[in-house]
Amino acid sequence: xxLSQLELRNFRNLREVQLTFGPGLTVLFGHNGAGKTNILxxxxxxxxxxxxxxxxxxxxxxxxxxxxxxxxxGRDLQLGxxxxxxxxxxxxxxxxxxxxxADGKTVRSAxxxxxxxxxxxxxxxxxxxxxxxxxxxxxxxxxxxFARERIHISDIQAYEKLVRSRNHVLRDDFGGRTPANRExxxxxxxQGLAEVGARIWTRRVDFISAIxxxxxxxxxxxxGGKTAAEVRYKSxxxxxxxxxxxxxxxxxxxxxxxEDFRRGRTTTGPHRDDLEVLLDDQxxxxxxxQGQSRALxxxxxxxxxxxxxxxxxxxxxxxxxxxxSELDPQRSRQLFEAxxxxxxxxxxxTTAPHFIPLPAxxxxxxxxxxxxSVRKVSIGDNPK
Amino acid sequence: MxxxxxxxxxxxxxxxxxxxxxxxxxxxxxxxxxxxxLCTGEICERCSDARRDQSLVCVVAQPQDRIAFERxxxxxxxYHVLHGVLDPLAGIGPAELKLEALLRRLEGDVVTExxxxxxxxxxxxxxxxxxxxxxxxxxxxxxxxxxGVAVGGELEYADMSTLRRALSDRRSx
Numbered sequence: 041x042x043l044s045q046l047e048l049r050n051f052r053n054l055r056e057v058q059l060t061f062g063p064g065l066t067v068l069f070g071h072n073g074a075g076k077t078n079i080l081x082x083x084x085x086x087x088x089x090x091x092x093x094x095x096x097x098x099x100x101x102x103x104x105x106x107x108x109x110x111x112x113x114g115r116d117l118q119l120g121x122x123x124x125x126x127x128x129x130x131x132x133x134x135x136x137x138x139x140x141x142a143d144g145k146t147v148r149s150a151x152x153x154x155x156x157x158x159x160x161x162x163x164x165x166x167x168x169x170x171x172x173x174x175x176x177x178x179x180x181x182x183x184x185x186f187a188r189e190r191i192h193i194s195d196i197q198a199y200e201k202l203v204r205s206r207n208h209v210l211r212d213d214f215g216g217r218t219p220a221n222r223e224x225x226x227x228x229x230x231q232g233l234a235e236v237g238a239r240i241w242t243r244r245v246d247f248i249s250a251i252x253x254x255x256x257x258x259x260x261x262x263x264g265g266k267t268a269a270e271v272r273y274k275s276x277x278x279x280x281x282x283x284x285x286x287x288x289x290x291x292x293x294x295x296x297x298x299e300d301f302r303r304g305r306t307t308t309g310p311h312r313d314d315l316e317v318l319l320d321d322q323x324x325x326x327x328x329x330q331g332q333s334r335a336l337x338x339x340x341x342x343x344x345x346x347x348x349x350x351x352x353x354x355x356x357x358x359x360x361x362x363x364x365s366e367l368d369p370q371r372s373r374q375l376f377e378a379x380x381x382x383x384x385x386x387x388x389x390t391t392a393p394h395f396i397p398l399p400a401x402x403x404x405x406x407x408x409x410x411x412x413s414v415r416k417v418s419i420g421d422n423p424k
Numbered sequence: 425m426x427x428x429x430x431x432x433x434x435x436x437x438x439x440x441x442x443x444x445x446x447x448x449x450x451x452x453x454x455x456x457x458x459x460x461x462l463c464t465g466e467i468c469e470r471c472s473d474a475r476r477d478q479s480l481v482c483v484v485a486q487p488q489d490r491i492a493f494e495r496x497x498x499x500x501x502x503y504h505v506l507h508g509v510l511d512p513l514a515g516i517g518p519a520e521l522k523l524e525a526l527l528r529r530l531e532g533d534v535v536t537e538x539x540x541x542x543x544x545x546x547x548x549x550x551x552x553x554x555x556x557x558x559x560x561x562x563x564x565x566x567x568x569x570x571x572g573v574a575v576g577g578e579l580e581y582a583d584m585s586t587l588r589r590a591l592s593d594r595r596s597x
Contacts, residue, residue: 191584201513201546208512214519221518221558225510228554232546 041114041123041157043083043357043385049109050102051129052078053412060416064403065376066387067396067419074409076389080161080359083387086112086125087159089140089150097129097136106131112157117354125157155187158356160345162363166337171325174314181244181273181315184344187356192243199236203306205229211304230293233309238286240310241275245282248273248315254343261378262335262371269336270318276308334366338375346382358386364395373397393419458529460522461505462487470494470502477501479536481529483555485509485548489541501539504529509547510554518554530562537565544571544589 048057053075059066068076077093081100084092091100101108108129116123126141139146140153147153169180185192206229208214209222252271259269280288292308293300300307317324317336324336342358349355358379364372372395379386380399390396398404408415431439455461456468459481463469470476480501484490490503506521529535540555542548556566572590573582582590 191588194585198546202550205512205546205550209517214512214515214517224557225512225518225554227557228510228550231553232550 041112041116042354043112043114043157045111045113046079046082047109047111047113048079048082049107050105051082051108051110052100052102054078054082054414055102055412057412057414059407059414060405061385061387062403062405063384064386065396065398065405066385067393067404067406068387068389068409069391069393069406070409071391075412076409077163077361079409079414080163080361080387080389082110083112083157083357083359084159084161086110086127087155087157089127089138089153092161092163092165097138098131101129101131101136114157123156125153151190151193154190158187158348158354159359160341160348160356161359161361162338162341163361164366166341167330167333169337169340170317170328170333174312177315177317178244178311178313180340181247184348185243185247188247188348189243192240195236195240195243199233199240199309199311202229202233202236203309203311206233207305210301210306226297230290233293233306234286234290237289237310241285241289241313242282244310244313245273245275250347251340251343254346255339258342258346258378258382259335259339262339262367262375263332264370264374267320267332269324269339270316270321271340272316272318274314274316275310276312331367331371334363335371335375338363342378342382355382355384358383360386360388362389362391364388364390369397376402458525459502459504460507460525461490461503475500478534480539481526481535481537482539482541483526484541485543485551493541504538506542506551509542509551511547518558521551523558527558527562530559530564535564537567539567539569541569 042063043061045061046057046059048054051057057079059079068079070076081091081093084090085100091097094100110127112125114123114125115121124143128139130137130139140150141147142153142156168176170177182192182196206226209225209229212222248271255271256269263269277285277288277292289309293306296306296308317340319328319332319336322328324333328336345355345358363375367375376397376399380402388396393406396404404419406417406419408417452464453462454464454466456463456471457466458471459468461468461470471478477500481504482490482493482499482501483504483506484493485506485508487505490505493499493503504522504526506523506526508516508521510516510518510521526538530538538555538559540552542551552568556568559566570593571586572593573579573586579587
């Protein structure tokens with residue numbers, strides 16, 4: 041969907057706000073705490089029904105208000121129709137609930153709503169993907185896959201349940217009883233794990249090989265090309281051909297049984313795999329500088345964006361939170377040069393507009409955010 | 425509370441009838457010694473029905489699943505009710521299911537096929553897989569009910585997991 045308008049009511053600190061978007065770059069500038077990131081958050085929320093900042097919905101509603109609402113108007117290029125997405129967040133006594141509507145119709149399942157507005161977000165917190173645990177990196181791959189293949193969600197859910205079930209069997213967690221046929225039970229869960237696990241494994245490997253080229257090219261563009269970046273999927277089972285994965289998983293689960301029994305958990309499978317990001321053959325999480333890490337993460341996200349174009353040639357909307365503060369002016373310029381060819385619409389936040397280098401051929405709109413209100417400014421009239 | 429208020433408003437005869445029915449439920453309802461379904465005697469109507477095919481056993485998780493099959497009127501074999509599905513997360517292992525009774529039924533040569541009719545979800549699939557591992561060595565044919573696109577439904581509205589299952593379980597025409 042191409043974004044044309046965003047309306048917010050009682051969303052975070054934004055009481056009543058309306059923004060219009062054109063093609064190219066939208067720059068949101070203002071002081072710290074003015075509410076710039078809240079606008080990105082609202083767009084991301086309309087895309088995924090979750091926030092990239094917190095797991096609960098409560099904080100999204102303006103303090104003292106009972107209800108927040110986000111309305112996004114855009115054009116579905118594939119269908120050639122205008123489309124309206126509306127999400128309400130209602131604060132109740134016990135819990136906060138959301139109600140999502142697409143073109144006036146209530147959409148109950150989050151999976152069905154997910155990705156109608158497609159966004160890719162980059163925030164300073166994304167560095168945890170490089171520096172955090174393998175789980176953070178798996179989450180990055182899986183989120184990207186959810187947006188492409190929604191069936192991945194149900195596979196991940198089923199897989200997690202199977203892992204927990206097998207762990208319970210390993211620990212004889214049946215309220216003190218030991219099931220007579222534990223080996224057969226383990227056989228059962230291992231067969232399920234291998235089947236679903238192989239599908240997850242293959243999707244992740246395919247995703248990494250699809251983004252690898254774009255990742256390396258984009259990293260070269262942003263960094264100016266002195267160091268070589270690499271990305272690969274690291275499975276505990278090593279490199280296994282796609283049609284061998286189910287059998288290999290099953291065999292390894294079987295072999296690890298006594299080891300897993302001692303530890304009381306399942307120690308092999310896609311839930312233990314990792315995404316390796318390397319810079320000159322060194323693990324980026326421990327080796328790369330702050331600026332290099334920033335550039336690597338941006339390259340991963342931009343590579344994801346490149347392969348996310350749908351058949352109608354629509355790329356997701358790129359949301360960049362405070363990106364220029366982390367890159368030196370040269371890298372920042374190279375980033376925005378690279379973006380021009382990849383992105384149709386990009387929304388960035390910054391403390392001052394001059395931090396964002398405007399590429400000559402890209403249209404740009406500026407909004408100043410202060411104390412929860414938004415003002416459109418023409419940057420020619422208002423040099424800062 | 426809603427139930428209590430409704431009782432308070434309802435006619436006394438009806439309440440008395442209901443109370444004695446509930447009382448009888450406790451006294452009379454038992455479990456069929458063969459198929460473990462709920463019934464009022466030693467053996468349920470289906471297990472004692474000579475017109476039914478006693479060589480065909482349909483394994484279901486709950487009595488309500490059996491009732492659903494009966495309502496459809498398409499099945500003429502007998503049943504076996506497990507009273508649950510395998511779910512280690514809820515502390516339910518093989519010992520919690522009515523498996524011994526099922527194994528006893530297979531001791532004779534009467535039963536030739538066991539149809540596993542558990543729901544197509546993680547627990548139901550695991551139960552089906554486990555049953556096949558348990559029963560196949562006994563020389564009985566073990567089958568699983570098909571799953572896929574709902575009959576009379578529209579293909580375009582089927583969800584992805586259903587479509588995947590429908591494709592992987594396709595059969596030749």
